Structure formats: structure tokens, C-alpha cells
Amino acid sequence: MKRFIILLLVPLILMGCWDKTEIEDIMFIYSIAVDKVEDKQNDAPQKPFYEFQNQNLEVTFLVPNPAKIQGGESDVLEEITVKTQSLPEAIGMIRKKQNREPFFGHEKLLILGEKLLKDDKSLKCVLDWIDRDPKKNRSAFVVATKNVSDLIKVSPRLEKLLPSYVIGILKNEAKVATMVSVSLNEFLGGIKSSGMAMLPIINRQKDEIVVKNVALIKDSKYVGELDDRYIRGYSIISNKLHEGKKLFMFKREVLSYNITSSEAKIKLDEENGRLVFNVDVEMEGDVEDYIMNEDILKSDIIKELQENISKQFEIELKEVVRHFQQDIGYDYLNLKSWTKKHKYDLFKKYEKNWDEAFRNAKFNFKVKSFIRRVGVIR
Template sequence: MKWFKFIVYLGLLFLLTGCWDRTELSNVSIVTGMAVDKGESFKYRLTIETTEAREMSYQTAVGLAPSTVSSIEGNNIGELTQKFNIINATRPIYSHTRVLVLSEEIVREGLLEFMDFFDRNREIRGDFAIVIARGSNAGDILKVNNMYKKSPSLKLFTQVNTMQKDWGGAPDVNLNDYTRITNSYGQAPVLPAVKLVGDPKKGGNTENMKSIDPESEIVIDSMGVIKLGKLAGYTSLYEVRDMLFVQNKIKTTEITSSCNNGKGKIGYYITNSKTNVIAKEINGTPNFHIKIKTEGNLDGTECYQNLSNPYAYKEFEESINKKMEKEIKEFVQRTKEELNADVFGLGEFLREQDYKHFKKYKDTWDDGYAKAKIHVSFNAEIKRAGLRKNRYILK
């Protein structure tokens, strides 16, 4: 029995010999961001940002650049990712990519065939954010460093996610989402759009991180709507939030509405939001009933109502409901007439709830969406008035 155990343990030793494909950290570069522009001599210009681990930590940083940005041109993105040793001394590792930036020109002309490479590649994970660089080269977005995270890619990834969670002004779209929506029959893909404010050359200077008023920074500007693989147009940040309300993706946000007399504003901070969409075709016309129910707190008021009176809150709620219903309906109409794209994914609701009638729209949902009747109801409930019960403004 002892010899049997000895032979088993000896055999297990061969399974604990280490990683056969290990790579030393000193021989690789960690890529945190990628950007694609149109090339001057070739079809594409690929830019990557690689980070310097020692400069990313405040304990080991010595004041050098926290990351390096490199660019090369070619006709195939897959080949370009393997050719960066033309510039770099170490092998790029793409598994930690956080952001993919696409130039407005690339998206507008529909040169997005390379997205198939990202979807198929085993090394690249599908959880990175995709954004459009509006009004500038995509590569320049990766050159604007900042105090937070130090790396432009890591900062932008966090910025997009935080904007979506805290206010709802940016769609949280990663590669997996983009691929799924692109291949769906009842929804048009969207991507957040960012703008470079200031001088991109100064943005790459380490002094930009040390200034309380940076000379260059990246801001979330809008949302791009993709139709048939090309950019169809942009929406405002408020319209992005309207879309997220319909999609039941609002975590928290702040709505500003007017007092009943039109003088002054009230703030409504939403702490909970729930959306229910009922989809059904009636007499040959797709019908959608979108019911949005929210709960939140009174977050400041300039109105003169007596807050000890419960009817005052009802008036506030009616003002908020009227404003949001009007806003969402106007955006729905714009998506029909100007963009001709179902960014809400209502076609997917119809497919799930009434597939019998959706089948005829399988390849022509744009026609079904154009004639669809969409009803919106918004229900706001103010649960708390904050720390102050009485009015701050007395009159």
C-alpha cells in the first residue's frame, strides 16, 4: 500500500512542473487602449497605449510618462497587432485592453470590418468599452493623460461606466454588447462619443497631470447611432438617458423640472427605476406600451409650495411626469424620422412577446418601427424631502 501511494504521488509531480507557456513580465507590454483611424498610406492606422507599471504606482513612480503610445499603418488590424515590434522592444499583450477608440471618419464611412477580428480573437476579452472620437483622431484620445489612473485608457473606461451608473448619459457598450446588437433583428447599435478639449500635444505632457486646470482633457459628448454599419447621426446626453430609461438601465440620475407657475426649478434624484414594456401587434401595427416607474428624493426646490402639505409633492410629481413623457416621446419621434433606427430595442421586445407577428419584420424591422405606435407613461414618486422639511425660501 505504501508503494502504491508513493507511485501516485510521484506521478502527480509531473503535473506540477509549472506553466509551459509562461512569459516574463520584462518581455511584454500590457496594452490598455487601442485606437483605429484611417491611414495615410494604408487602409488603417492602429494606435496602442502600453502602460509602465512602475509609473502607475505612486510608491514607485519617478515622474516619467505613465504610458507609451505607438502607431503603425496597414490594411489588416489582425496583422498590425502582431507587427508592433517595428516600434516596441517587447511583445504587446492585448488581454487587458479597456478601451477601443474609433475615429468618426472610420465609423461614418462604415469601415468596421475589423470588428470581426476583435470578436474572434482568443486573447482579447470582450468586456472593453468602445467609443467614437468625435472631431479628432482616435489616436489623440489615447495621448491625453490625467491625474486619475494616469493612463488615458483606464480613465476613459472608468469615466464611461461611471457616467452611465451615476447619471445615465453614456451607453455602457462593450464588444460583447456591440456584437450581439449588430447581429440582432430588432435593434440598432449605439456607441458613446467623446471629444478632445484643448491641445492634444499638451495633453501628452506629464505636466498635464500636475495642473489643477488641465490644458487638454477628454469629455463624454454624445452618442453615435450605427445604421447598416455606418454612422447615422448623434444624440444628446439627455436623449441617451431617455434611451436608458426605456431599456431599464437607469441606476440613478437627477431630473430637473419646473414649478407649476413656471418660475423656479425642482430637483428629483432617482434612487430606483423600473421599466416595463408591453409589445404586441394590433391590426397590422406594432404597439408598444412603455411604463416607467421611479422612486426618489426631492433634491432641492425653488418653488413656493408648503412642503408640509402632501399635495405639494403631487404637483412636483405631475411636473416631472409631464416633462419626461414629452422628452421621451420627442426622442422616439426623432429616431423614427431622422435616424430611422430603433436604438431602444423595441423590435427585440416584439420578437420576445409576439414572435408570430414579428416574423414578417425579421429582415425589415425598420419598416415596422417607422409605423409603430409607441405609448409612454412616466410615474415619479417622491419618497423623501431630504434633511429639511420646511422651505428654504420663505415667501
């Protein structure tokens, strides 16, 4: 009897083998690139099959080839491309032409084509698929690009793999003020809660990749681009600036100020039925260059420089806000959620037509900048 019971328990121990996967059978997807290439529309209400129609999307999976990496070859990234109507279908099609099982746990970069971003229906489909699957890596980076097929052909000069090259560039965001990087988590959170999100645009330039401008997304649809110059102001107002430079004019010379920390404090009032934001910014930094052979190590010169920098920042922030209010017209500065958090009564009052209220709002800036160090020459 005892032996019989043990025999019965054996299958329970062996059930761990059900999910066994050999590492040789896995295809580690490093990056997914999706773009819309066609615009076929064919939806009859009832059909026996919906497969293999309207294959508007072109999906490319970038997979490092372990055999090539071991062999020390240079072109180690394999591109697996399919044309499909949705991503679940793409996975099915990939299984038809590749023997290894796709694994998304190490996916680090999601590249979205411009045409896909312009079609909110397809974009929502793609994003929902990514959001729903628990195996996806939520800290992956998301970027936008004009031409996906062109981009993925770049073979980086100093890196072996294209995605790690792009990710490395995006991580420089911590040191460059005129750049943003967006993780999948932030992107999905933005799209799902307010419908608004920003994505850095990367493009091919000969055999390099360059980050330039930011794609603005509203209601899951691409609405326009934000010029790089406006990003620093955006980062300062939304307190996302880590480090970065600003060029400023002093005595008819363009000099560089390296911001090492910045903190914006927002106060909100209401005046004559219009919102008034008072933004106080305090920043610290160093002067990186100065006029040759002129003594900088005097406190009144430093003070003069500081006042100059502060004034130019005030002009810059005013222009940034004007750009967002008048040219773009939507609240990408996250002031809606700020108002909800800190001034709930005003939020309730203007919640229904926030964009209107944002466009009419008045902004006052007060910047206080400090120069802490000037380098090793006087």
C-alpha cells in the same frame, strides 16, 4: 529498464517550459485606438505580395511603462503607433520596432475613430480580429471619437493613465442618466445579431476628456449621432436606467428630480395594421432642490410635484420616440428583440420590414413617478 523509462518521462514533465514567458518580456497593452487616416485603394486581383499596401489605418497601442511607474514619473503611458492595412499586420510591425511581446489580456479600452466607423469594411475587419482571438478581454469598454491622435495626447489631471481616466468616466454611467457605456461584449453582440449598436463619443476639450452624444451604428456603419438629451428616454424605455437626474418645471422654476429606480412595462397591440406600444413606467426618486422658504413637506404639494414630473416625463418620452421614429428612422430602442421575445406572432408578421413598422408605430406612455424623500429642510 526502470531508469530508462523514467528518463523517457522527464521530457514530458519539462514540456511545461515550452510556453514560458517572463513578465519582463511582456508589453501589457492597456488600450487600442484605431482610426482610418487615408483612403488608398489598390487591389489588383493577383499580386505576389499584399503586404505594406493600402496602409489606411493608424493603430495606436497605449502601454504603461513599468520602469516609469516605479520611478514615480508622471508621463507613464507610452504610445506605439503604426500605419497599417489590418491589425494582424500592425502586430507584425510592432514586433519589428519593440522588443517586448504584446499581451492583450488586460486591454480595457478600445477607441474607434469616426472615419473608421464610417467605413464598414475596415470596421468589420477590426472587429472580427478582436472577436476571433481568445486572449482578448471581452469586458473592455468601447468608445468612439472624432480625432484619435488628439485624444490620446491628453494627460489627465487626477489620474496617471489615460485609459483608467476614460474608463472611470464611463463607469459614471451608473449615476448619469444622459450617458451610455458599452462593453466589447455588448457591442459585438449588437453588431453581429442586428447590425445595430451605440457607442459613447468622447472628445478632447482642452486638457480634459468629455463624453458627449452617442454614435449610432447601423449595418456596421456610422449613421449619425444621438443627442445626449435623448439618451435618458432611451434608457427608460429599454430599462437600462440605473440612476440619474431630470430637470423639470414647477411654478416657473426649474427643479431637479433624482431618479433612483425606473421600470418600464411594455404592452403591444395591433390596430388597423399598425403597432401600438403601451409603455407604463414607474419610477422612484428624490427632489433635490425646491423653492427657498416654501414648505414642501405637505402631501398635496408632493402629489402635485409627482403629477408634474410624470407629465413632463410623458412629454419627454413622446419626443424621444418621435426622434427615433422620424429623424433617425431605425429601431434603436431594441423593440424588435422585445417583440420577438414577447409577441412572436406580431414579430413574424412585421419581421421583414421592421423599420417601416417601427416608424409607423403608435406609442402611448403612462408615467407614474414617486417622490420618496425631500432632503433635510422643509
